[in-house]
Amino acid sequence: MTEDRYEAAVAHPEGRSTVARLASTATESGYDGLVVRNADAVLAEDPTITDGDPPDHADAGEDYDPEDDGGYLRTVTAEYGVDVVSGVEIDVDDPSTAAGRLGNVRSRERTDYTVVAVAGGSEAMNRFAAESDRVDVLTRPLRRAGAVDHVVADEARDHGVRVEFDLSPVLRATGGRRVRALRDLRRLREIVLDRDAPFVVSARPDSHLRIRxxxxxxxxxxxxxxxxxxVEAGLREWGRLAGRNRERAGESFIEPGVERGRYEEDDR
Amino acid sequence: MPLPKHLRPRWRYLAVRIETWPDADPSRKGFQRAVWESARALLGDPGSADAVLEVLRYRFGGGTGEAVVRVRHGEVSRGRAALACVGSVDGHPIGVRVVGVSGTIRACEEKYLGETPGDPDHEDVVFGDGTRPAVVRGAAVDVRDGHAFAGATPIDLEDQ
Structure with missing residues (x-):
């Protein structure tokens, strides 16, 4: 088990800072790893891919390694000494669209990103994410108030889905919006800890200036x-998750013929 | 007349590094105000009065700066929390990081602060879809992106 602490950020083009800049600041701030929540958008605009073609995952077959794509994430890891993890956050309004996207990025045989998250917020999306074995993290479950109850927490525990304690409104909201966010966060914390559901913690930085x-x-x-x-366990959990998924990816993708790892069983 | 020793407040000094986009130049006054507002919002009036959080040393230039912030002994964690919640000064986003805690101002400055970054360079760089003006400070490259900036590093740039 890793003791390393990870932050999970939104990078340029959706955020204001590149993965490299986030990684540089994360290292200075004492992080050991950085999950890129939007590696899909980052790699589509990979600065090291000069001909402008986004990487084609479909052709890579079983040798496909999401963290070697274009070499950028790996270059950043080497340059700044922080473990850069490719992630994707599926952020859509309804479960059926989410299920389609989820099927595109992860199947039993392969995963295009080391960490697969689904952004929650509505009751339907929170429940969908919590019930999906292929989902690693339910992020931003409180974007719309009161949508996580003990039933969702139980499902998350049973399906190995980490529930995110998103600290960004504590850090960045003000006034009544912050008060409501704090109230909802407290309720979420009580439910998640009571039902023993797994969880992660993040400030959800979208620029290097927002890393704490x-x-x-x-x-x-x-x-x-x-x-x-x-809080410390929640920061470590990102790293633990990345390590577990890489191990599974190694088992199921690099050695065809050996029993394939499944996302729905054993070590949750 | 000074208070008897056991009644004098005991202090801890937080060494703080700050960073902004190149177009910001937060003043000491603005930073102090932001710290107090943050403390008051997070800790309330009594908590913020207990923590004190006085900015004793401050300097800023070229997108980075440092400060020494005095906090009452026993309130370091709450002081740290209030500083972490400072997200902007005078409307400009700001990065804040406590890099150390000391028992005296001098130890705080000598041990953790005193980095004097040179003036940043202004260069044209190739980033994304074209050549753009940028402000370069060591490994930090802030690229002009419309009315705002994108934070990058040298490995994000294409060779010209």
């Missing part, structure tokens, strides 16, 4: 009712 160090997030968490261990 692990110690800062622990302090912010403590100010709003999280204990230190919960």
């Amino acid at each position: 160090s692990p110690r800062e997030l622990v302090a912010v968490g403590e100010a709003v009712g999280f204990d230190r261990e919960t």
Whole structure:
């Protein structure tokens, strides 16, 4: 099990800073790893791909390695000493569209991204994500208030879906919006910890200026009712998840013929 | 008359590094105001009064800066939390990082601060779909992107 702490960020073009800049700041801030939530958009605009063609996943077959795509993420890892993890966050309004996207990026045999997340927020999307064995993380479950109850938390636990404690409104919202976010976050924390559902913690930075160090997030968490261990465990969980999925990808993709790893069984 | 020693407040000094986009130049006054507003919003009046959070040293130039912030002994974690929630100064986004904690101002400055970054360079770089003006500060490359900037590093740039 890893003790490393990871942050999960939105990079350029959807965020304001490139993966490299986020990684550079993450290292300085004491992180060991960085999950790129929008590796799909990043790799489509890979600065090292000069002819403008986005990488074609379909042709790569079983040798496909999401973190070797165009070499960019791997180059950043080497340059800044922070483990850069390819991720995708499926952010759509309805479960059937989400199911289609999910099928495109991950099947039993292969995964295009090391971490696959589904952005929640509505009751239907939270439930869909929590019930999907192929989903690693249910992110932003509180975008619309009150949509995680004990039933969703139980499903998340049973299907190995991490529920995200998104600290970004604590850090960046003000006034009544922040008060509501804090109220919802408290309720979420009580439900998730009570039902023993797995979880991750993030400040969801979308620029290098919005990265806050692990110690800062622990302090912010403590100010709003999280204990230190919960925040630290949530930052480590991203790394643990990345490690587990890479191991599975290695088993099922690099050695065809050997029993293929499945996303729905054993080590959740 | 000074207070008897056991009644004097005991302090911790937070060494803070800050960073902005190149078009911002946050003043000491603006930074202090932002810290107090953040503390008050997060900790409330009593909590923010307890933490104190006074900016004692401050300098900023070329997109980066540093400060020493005094916090009451025993309130370091809450002070750190309030600083983490400072997201902008005078409307400009700001990155804030506590790099160390000391028992004296001098130790705080000597141990953690004192980096004097040179003036940033202004260059044209090839980023994304074309050549654009950028502000370069070591490994930090802020590329002009419409009315805003994109944060990049040298490995994001194509050779010209």
